[in-house]
Amino acid sequence: MFTRIISISVKEFRQIFRDKRSLLIIFLLPVSLLALFGYAISIDVENIKLGVFDKDNSETSRKYLSSLDASSYFTITEHIRKDNDVNELLNNGKIYAAIVIPDNFEKEIQSDKNVKIQYIVDGVDASTAGIVQNYLLAATFQFNGKIVAEELSRKGLKSVSPLNAEMQFWYNKDLDSTLFFIPGLIAMILIIITVILTSISLVREKEFSTIEQIRISPVTSLQLILGKITPYLILSLIIAASILLMGGILFGVEVKGSYMDLFIGTVCYLLATLSMGVFISTIAESQQVAFQISQLISQLPTIILSGFIFPIESMPYFIQLLSNITPSKYFIIILRNILIKGTDLAVFIDQIYFLLIFAAIFIFISAIRIKREQMT
């Protein structure tokens, strides 16, 4: 029984290593994808370009503006003199937001009147605009507090702020969004590579009708699947390790949990994705079709449904249910736990079970389909 599985695995390994160019792609592609996506995907807002139209040009208005400029979120790049310029600068994308300070700003503040500062924010990218809005509100709120305090002390009163929110961010202290995306990236790269490689390798046997010779031999369909999966499991574990290493070098990703847990989680995930690849090979008749189906089935759900970029909790209930179809969802939870939080296996044991069930179902269906193919 094992001789047969090993023979298939050895043969597969030889074929993988014979084609040096594809082998290079297999190893270089994941690492370069990681670098590319890692740098590109980031929703941190920094150095937002501001244009200021300071009609008052008083001490208070300058103080207010310099408090904005001092933070790392904003940089004042343009000083606007005319109303029309606001339009033009925003249209050209030279600035992201414009601040218009009315002409009697200081005077009105001193006479305890309510002053309105106008912000015009580029709302095309809703999420960035939202973040900018929050930063600006917070900055204004802070400045308000300062004025109130000064005003009160001038009148001989002490300012009080009974509530004080003290924020601490755990796990991802600096709220670095790249760190948050890395687990999803690893999951996506691994699923694409493994699904494509296995499905294509099996369909190639169909195309060259070498599968016929295996079917007529005493090899069972389960032995065939296991023999085919094993080399790709080993190969993709090496790829996973190299991605992680690269993630450490480029983005400071570290393994906070145990390496053993990481290994177990990754093996379970790979078993699920590899069995998906085997399943695709039972429905595709040509390498080209297998490639396309593999890409569609692996990439799309991982990007949209797995919680990689968009939080699952904020999806409609139906879509939340749908998100269960991709093993990536579970692996991302496992990876975030191990890489960012450093929790142990017990916390994400359900995810491990799910991945194993997923793999078992796909292997079972594929084995039956391969057997049935023999019968027609």
Place this chain on the structure above:
Amino acid sequence: MKSIEVKNLTKKFGDFISVNDISFDVYKGEIFGFLGANGAGKSTTIKMLCGILEPTSGDALVSGFSIDKDPESVKKNIGYMSQKFSLYGDLTVNENLNFFGGIYGLEGSILEKRKDWALKISGLENKGNILTSTLSVGFKQRLALGAAVMHEPKIVFLDEPTGGVDPVSRRKFWDLIHEISDKGMTVFVTTHYLDEAEFCNRIILINAGKLIASGSPAELKEEFIESTVLEIVCDDTIAVTELLSDEDYSQNVSVFGNSIHLILKKKYSENSEELDVIKRSISEKTGRQDNVKINIILPSLEDVFLNLLEKRE
């Protein structure tokens, strides 16, 4: 001893009857030819006998195991090779043999011994490290056969093994088949080439899923062609064939290259007057053509089959 026993084997695909109630036996050590036109049901029958296709009804015992009830045991006792020579082009000769030995459970010193043997019979000794894709078709074909019989099966099925191979390689391949059969293996072979069928110990012919003739080549010739066969060599074979086919004495006329084979309705002794009459009649048809020769010949299998198939139509 019976190696394969086929009993009322039938396979239907929907309304289409691919194999229609055929029965025959194959004996141990025989080279058994399985003949029929494309779509006659040859591949379907082979697939059923190899245990990868379930029969609709009927059964066959292959090496004593039922293809219907115990296809897994059938698989362990057979070898199979098709015209596609399912070898891996990106693997070397040795790696291919390792793989095919391995999937039949061979390992260690037995595997090495059998590999050496397979290399020897395919004429690739000391060439184990060559990439298979660089071999010529003839070598690939013999290597595929070597790989198919490495595990020393009791029966080997060859599905049109000589398709697309030059005559010299075909001849070498048949020498190899005889060698294998001498070792006691039963060889079950399908082919298009009727000259190859002459090499078989026994043959059966199927047409539209039905068995229409069986026996040794000599038996078939005797049984189905009881009458005299004349070979007529002439220039304009097509025209003469048309003229002859309407004659009372002709049963079947077919063109073989630059000659015509004419099967008469009766058996005539060589110097009989009746035969002379016929010969004169033929001479009239061929008219003034040069180099016309008329001879009595022994029928070939091709005569037998063309005669059989045309009778059916």
